[in-house]
Amino acid sequence: MPNPYSTYHHTAFGELTLGNSLDVLADCADSSVDLIMTSPPFGLVRKKDYGNVHADDYCEWFQPFAEQFHRVLKDTGSLVIDIGGAWNEGLPTRHLYHFKLLIMLCEAYGFHLAQEFYWWNPSKLPSPAEWVTVRRIRVKDAVNTVWWLSKTPWPKASNRRVLQPYSPSMKQLLSNGYKAKRRPSGHDISDKFSQNNGAAIPPNLIAIPNTESNSYYIRYCQEHDLPVHPARFPADLPEYFVRMLTDKGDRVIDPFGGSGITGEVCERLERHWQCIELSEDYLKGAVGRFERGVQKKPVIPIENDSNYYRIPRPGILWNGEHGENLAQDGGKTRQSRVVDVQPQEPESSSDLGKTSG
Numbered sequence: 001m002p003n004p005y006s007t008y009h010h011t012a013f014g015e016l017t018l019g020n021s022l023d024v025l026a027d028c029a030d031s032s033v034d035l036i037m038t039s040p041p042f043g044l045v046r047k048k049d050y051g052n053v054h055a056d057d058y059c060e061w062f063q064p065f066a067e068q069f070h071r072v073l074k075d076t077g078s079l080v081i082d083i084g085g086a087w088n089e090g091l092p093t094r095h096l097y098h099f100k101l102l103i104m105l106c107e108a109y110g111f112h113l114a115q116e117f118y119w120w121n122p123s124k125l126p127s128p129a130e131w132v133t134v135r136r137i138r139v140k141d142a143v144n145t146v147w148w149l150s151k152t153p154w155p156k157a158s159n160r161r162v163l164q165p166y167s168p169s170m171k172q173l174l175s176n177g178y179k180a181k182r183r184p185s186g187h188d189i190s191d192k193f194s195q196n197n198g199a200a201i202p203p204n205l206i207a208i209p210n211t212e213s214n215s216y217y218i219r220y221c222q223e224h225d226l227p228v229h230p231a232r233f234p235a236d237l238p239e240y241f242v243r244m245l246t247d248k249g250d251r252v253i254d255p256f257g258g259s260g261i262t263g264e265v266c267e268r269l270e271r272h273w274q275c276i277e278l279s280e281d282y283l284k285g286a287v288g289r290f291e292r293g294v295q296k297k298p299v300i301p302i303e304n305d306s307n308y309y310r311i312p313r314p315g316i317l318w319n320g321e322h323g324e325n326l327a328q329d330g331g332k333t334r335q336s337r338v339v340d341v342q343p344q345e346p347e348s349s350s351d352l353g354k355t356s357g
């Protein structure tokens, strides 16, 4: 029987593979992979054009992948899954498929939840429009869950690789000194907190706007008349986990390779990588990422204010009045009055509030 998959393009550190990742993984040795970093097709209630399954059938569809992922990971390895939620069709309620997936992976396949992350896309436009901007009964959906799972409770990891700059108030505290005392919560804040370690430990909320609109990849696809992958994650997302969870020379697989961004990040970070993708059209575009050789990441000045995203405190606009009573039917009846959509503040004029998946 002919090999059901093939190397489509290879580089110094890795390869784009054309085929079904289940076939590729079946040929991978047990305990041979350090990190599976991926964004699978999300479960949807309406079908998209790159093979998404219905959210109701998602766990069943994922089972053979789960089995292979667990088998090929090393005991020190991690599985990181970026997955967005879905709304139940015609209802202002959320589908539970991505939580069910997490529970299935832990309870049926023996994965451990090392930590859950939330990827906040600050430039996401308000959606779904019917619930958010028309009936005004939900807020905009702007986070993806990122499940960091591991084969044992002790995957290799270091948060020192993903430190972030101190906030202005922390910098002030460090320069003015901190008086050690017991907090109202009962925590003892020792004077160790006033030690300047150079950078802060990040929270499990990752802010990355998904606003790529004029990258080399996009221009390459346009110039070669190729489809731009519609559900890419930004390079900063795989980079964060590849740096935190692997060392130089380790092996990283993206079984839902898409536009090959995990490969581009790994090539730059000198990890061995394999991005497996079913669609040859997407791989044609992915090749463009590697044709001009490894590109250094541009150095971003830390003090540049645009590198920070801020969320105002809830209630800051409340003037103390109670407003009109809430609709007793929960917004089931669509009001006929003119919609008063609040102006949004996209991060850039090209922003379309893109999301992956």
Ligand SMILES: C[S@@+](CC[C@H](N)C(=O)[O-])C[C@H]1O[C@@H](n2cnc3c(N)ncnc32)[C@H](O)[C@@H]1O
Residues within 6 Å of the ligand: 019, 020, 021, 022, 038, 039, 040, 041, 042, 050, 051, 229, 231, 232, 233, 234, 255, 256, 257, 258, 259, 260, 261, 276, 277, 278, 279, 282, 356, 357
């Ligand atoms: C959400 S996209 C991944 C996008 C990618 N993270 C990026 O940023 O470019 C999921 C991809 O998985 C691919 N796919 C779905 N099932 C697959 C399978 N069994 N083997 C390989 N690729 C698959 C789809 O064609 C799609 O391109």
